[in-house]
Amino acid sequence: MEKRKNMEWEQKTLTSELTQGKELAKQLMNYLHPSASQEKRDFLISKILFSYEKALSLLKRDVGSDGESNHIPNTMLESPTSFGNGSPMSEISDQDCKNKNVFKKRKTMPRWTEEVKVFSGTGLDGSLDDGYSWRKYGQKDILGATYPRGYYRCTHRGTQGCLATKQVQKADADPSTMVVTYRGEHTCSQVLQLARSSALSLAKQASTGNQNATREAEKPKASQEMSFGFGAGLRVKTEDLDTREDDIFPSFSFPSTLIEPENVGDHIFCATLMDGYSPAFASPAATFEPDYLQAVSPCQMSSFGLGLDYVQTSESGLSEIISAPTSVTNSPIGDFGFSLDDLDFHHFENPESFAYES
DNA sequence: AATATTTGACCATC
DNA sequence: GATGGTCAAATATT
Numbered sequence: 001m002e003k004r005k006n007m008e009w010e011q012k013t014l015t016s017e018l019t020q021g022k023e024l025a026k027q028l029m030n031y032l033h034p035s036a037s038q039e040k041r042d043f044l045i046s047k048i049l050f051s052y053e054k055a056l057s058l059l060k061r062d063v064g065s066d067g068e069s070n071h072i073p074n075t076m077l078e079s080p081t082s083f084g085n086g087s088p089m090s091e092i093s094d095q096d097c098k099n100k101n102v103f104k105k106r107k108t109m110p111r112w113t114e115e116v117k118v119f120s121g122t123g124l125d126g127s128l129d130d131g132y133s134w135r136k137y138g139q140k141d142i143l144g145a146t147y148p149r150g151y152y153r154c155t156h157r158g159t160q161g162c163l164a165t166k167q168v169q170k171a172d173a174d175p176s177t178m179v180v181t182y183r184g185e186h187t188c189s190q191v192l193q194l195a196r197s198s199a200l201s202l203a204k205q206a207s208t209g210n211q212n213a214t215r216e217a218e219k220p221k222a223s224q225e226m227s228f229g230f231g232a233g234l235r236v237k238t239e240d241l242d243t244r245e246d247d248i249f250p251s252f253s254f255p256s257t258l259i260e261p262e263n264v265g266d267h268i269f270c271a272t273l274m275d276g277y278s279p280a281f282a283s284p285a286a287t288f289e290p291d292y293l294q295a296v297s298p299c300q301m302s303s304f305g306l307g308l309d310y311v312q313t314s315e316s317g318l319s320e321i322i323s324a325p326t327s328v329t330n331s332p333i334g335d336f337g338f339s340l341d342d343l344d345f346h347h348f349e350n351p352e353s354f355a356y357e358s
Numbered sequence: 359a360a361t362a363t364t365t366g367a368c369c370a371t372c
Numbered sequence: 373g374a375t376g377g378t379c380a381a382a383t384a385t386t
Contacts, residue, residue, distance in 0.1 A: 133375095133376095134376095135375080135376055135377080136376070136377055136378085137363090137364065137365075137366090137376095137377090137378095138363070138364065138365085138378085138379085139377090139378075139379085140361090140362070140363075142361085142362075143360085143361065143362090149362085149363095151362095151363065151364075153364085155375080155376085165363090165364090167363090
């Protein structure tokens, strides 16, 4: 029924992504000549990467073998056999499904979440923009809570099947504090593409040493929004790390492959921060090279140059406390003027240098 | 069963 | 018409 539909859809998406990756790779072959546009190559490469990351994301979600991923929607748990032929899940027999050991963990740990507490100052409130576009789909008075909880999903759910959602709620104690809980990963290309152009720009500057080369080029909308939303001096704090292995080293879709596990260990903050976002610069070993194009999520961008602490919460999530401590006005974007283009390059080489703010 | 989350229809605004 | 909010009902979770 509903779940079946969902899974069929995911399989379609998976096939589509893989097919697209294949087609893009074919296209790339036509641009292999040195005379061909490097930019086009870069573009194709990053598109291919994205396609595969998205496909992997779907697979992880579906297969989710023990420890590998606990980011499994409950909707996937109840009728695993309804997967079509060829699907990884079709390998799982009915008996397996009845074996509690197989799915027990998933039952108790439904979805992975990321929580963000946003201490917004006056004037920013719930409209605080995290760079993604959301559509509100519900609101509910929560028992014991003073303020209602708003439910949002990614605008690109329909078009790109992005399953990310978030909940926004004012903190009981402090109405000026917003508690934002993120659920699911963004698989939409919105952020990726916005960020890519900027990353490309930066990479070029770095490689050529020409600071002005692409300055005019792209000021990604996302980073501008971020500067608007978070620019008023965000603060994020880290607190109670969950002890569950899966949560400390969450598996993740996007360019998580770029993080070597050992490096993740060294930077739990970064690893968890990037969980759900793009961890391109999470690893201390991650170098930033022109042909190493990666997406930068708005969250990351916001973290560059702005003190951010992130909070891993008990609910297998990541929390982020963002505060606008002082007078906050609805300053226009330009007032903050923050964008990747304005960042010093060393920020990328020393992720930890900007990650914390004690 | 109670509560939380999502859906889907409807409406408003640009 | 595209986009996004509201709200009751349906569904999922605890």
